[in-house]
Amino acid sequence: MRRFCTSGPVDKKTCYYVERPELMKEAIDYIENWRYFTVSAPRQTGKTTFLNEIVEKIKDKHLPIFISFESYMNKDEKDFLETLVEDINRSYKKIYKEEKLIEKTPKNIDDIRNTIEKLYTTKNKEIVLMIDEFERLDDERLMNQFLHVIRTIYHSREIYGLRSVILISVGYLSGILEDNASPFNIAEHMEVPYFTKEQVYDLLNQHEKETGQIFEEEVKELIWHNAGGQPGLTNALAYDLVAKKAKSEKIITKEYFEKTLNDFMYVYIDKNIANIINKAKKEKELVMKILFEPGSVEFNIYDERINYLYLNGVIDNCEGKCCVRVPLYYKALYDRFKPQINGEKKYMATLKDTVREYIKEDGNLDLNKLIRRYIKYIKQRGAIMFKGRNYYEGVYQYNLDQFLSLYVEAAEGKVYPETQVGGGRTDLLINLNNGEYLIEVKADITGNEYEKAKKQLIEYIKRKDLNEGWLIVYLSSIDDFEYITEEKDGIKIHIWLIRTNFEAPSKIM
Structure with a gap:
């Protein structure tokens, strides 16, 4: 029996899963048209889950390589290349259940071109390179060299067989890419949004069909309103209801939801809410202004404070103004930052x-x-x-x-x-x-x-x-x-x- 996933990328075999067909079509269209593009979303929005689904969709036709630069900080060129090869081999093994894809580490950054070309001729599949947490590559020289290689390949991509490169980040990469990498046209950029109301209801309906346990209509509405479609929080509220508050009940009523809401506000140390509060504390004055003077702060992604809060999911862009879009986050911040x-x-x-x-x-x-x-x-x-x-x-x-x-x-x-x-x-x-x-x-x-x-x-x-x-x-x-x-x-x-x-x-x- 599947469950509501509350940590890590969603495994469709063990967890309820929301399809995003329009978003998926957009990504596949970019890949099929040889586009190199960026994907961004705040943390805990289902970004990695979505990208894993792309891998599953294309792995028979293309050769997807999905790696992360999360641990690439403070690396010299040698460490960078060794880690890159190790991660590519792990990705290949995970996707195809086969051993090493690359035997030899490139001699230098520029030699990555030869490695990619050899992969293409050996496997006879065009490559889709997906790099998560791209902004973690903090050595500007290495980043410039790597992006220069990608740019060189882009102009002869059919020869190298590198059909698409997808750079994934919690935020916008426009500043980096406009300066260094012309293949990444900033117009070709995707954002992974929160769930829509229909998607939240779809998630809850999956549980109802598989278990026979029913959410009252008002409870579904309350989950949607309080989590605001934030994937991690939506799953966390639903999981608490079915696994704790109403575990043996056939119908999940508003009374159970009120207990769940109270626990998330005052009892649990929920990782989603705790993360929001901790990040908000670092820009407390600005957050208080956004909370208590609604509509007074213009949304500007190039403002470092706003950028930081947005990338960490604290605030959002509401018609050009900074806002806390997720009501449960608002309530938690309101309660902790309210004027004394x-x-x-x-x-x-x-x-x-x-x-x-x-x-x-x-x-x-x-x-x-x-x-x-x-x-x-x-x-x-x-x-x-x-x-x-x-x-x-x-x-x-x-x-x-x-x-x-x-x-x-x-x-x-x-x-x-x-x-x-x-x-x-x-x-x-x-x-x-x-x-x-x-x-x-x-x-x-x-x-x-x-x-x-x-x-x-x-x-x-x-x-x-x-x-x-x-x-x-x-x-x-x-x-x-x-x-x-x-x-x-x-x-x-x-x-x-x-x-x-x-x-x-x-x-x-």
Whole structure:
């Protein structure tokens, strides 16, 4: 019986596997047309699995050689050539179950041409050379020499029988290749994307067909939304559900998923999340700006900080802006990097405050009444918790999150930050007694941004099939708090304008 793969390249015999036919067709077309090209993807995206599948597709017709430069750092020319030959022989043995492909190590870098030509004439198969972790070849002189050889071969590729060279990296190789290797036209570049929603469902459906254990439709949606299609994380969540939380159950329900999500957030040291947090710590200030000032950082792959975070899967390019695309990564980073507002809890709820007065007779939350209590708290504190902060929108969102959680969790509900809603994310989502309340948070926005925020909220409300939502706007330019309601197409939005420019805590009780 197969399983969800949580480490290393996927073995189709033992693990569930997602086909990527369009991506595969693109790669095969390049190979068949004698193209030399690059492939990039952040780590843990299934890149090596995809490339192994290419090997399986072409090995009868061509001679694929799939090696990695992962251990090629700090090598002189002799070590480089010896290691190269050893790796080529290992690759050949793994693919064809035969012994040595190359008997003699090339005399120098340029002699690689003669080695390749001899392979072609001996095996009578055109060669497809695939080099993973290409950027690990850190000796600039060796790299230039090697790429010069490839360029020379490229101009007479039919003679040498080197049909295609594929350079694989966690990131873009454009700077290296534009300077040194004309065969690698940067337009011929492939990226291995995250799974689509359909591919995530396909992965889960494979388990259902083979075992009879069923994921509730809502659970499938939750896996898709929380992992954002990230292959390693998608498999990890699914594996935890079927192997631990609901091991003996016929149906995997939302309750099991909530336990899995909690463990990934607070209990497990999951390698995917731990890696993201560790990498984010190295650029903490930039990550906090991306987290707490959404849309404020332009995506620029040539910015070394952005390049580093992107290559390690922390951030992504969302319509030209830096974002954390994977919701579970966002939640983990939000929880660990959130602005510290220590000591506020005692002001948010006193001995006299209980959740009962904010729950209506039908069990629904009286959110407007609770926001009035929130305003009372801000007046009492004189907005002191907002003073001197660099990441204002994030400070506001976290402060509101902290306040609402204090009351909602007392009623056995939950407040979720940055929750996926269709194609976007709402800042806060309250779930209480099977009811959902959407909240968008903005700070010191312009009139145009205000109108855009209202339209965005209405769109999220429609996607969740609700009839109302809340927009909380923090402003330093107003003299008093204000509550506004607007209705459009049967949808009501509650708008609260929150004053933040207090001089000192007031005596209002």
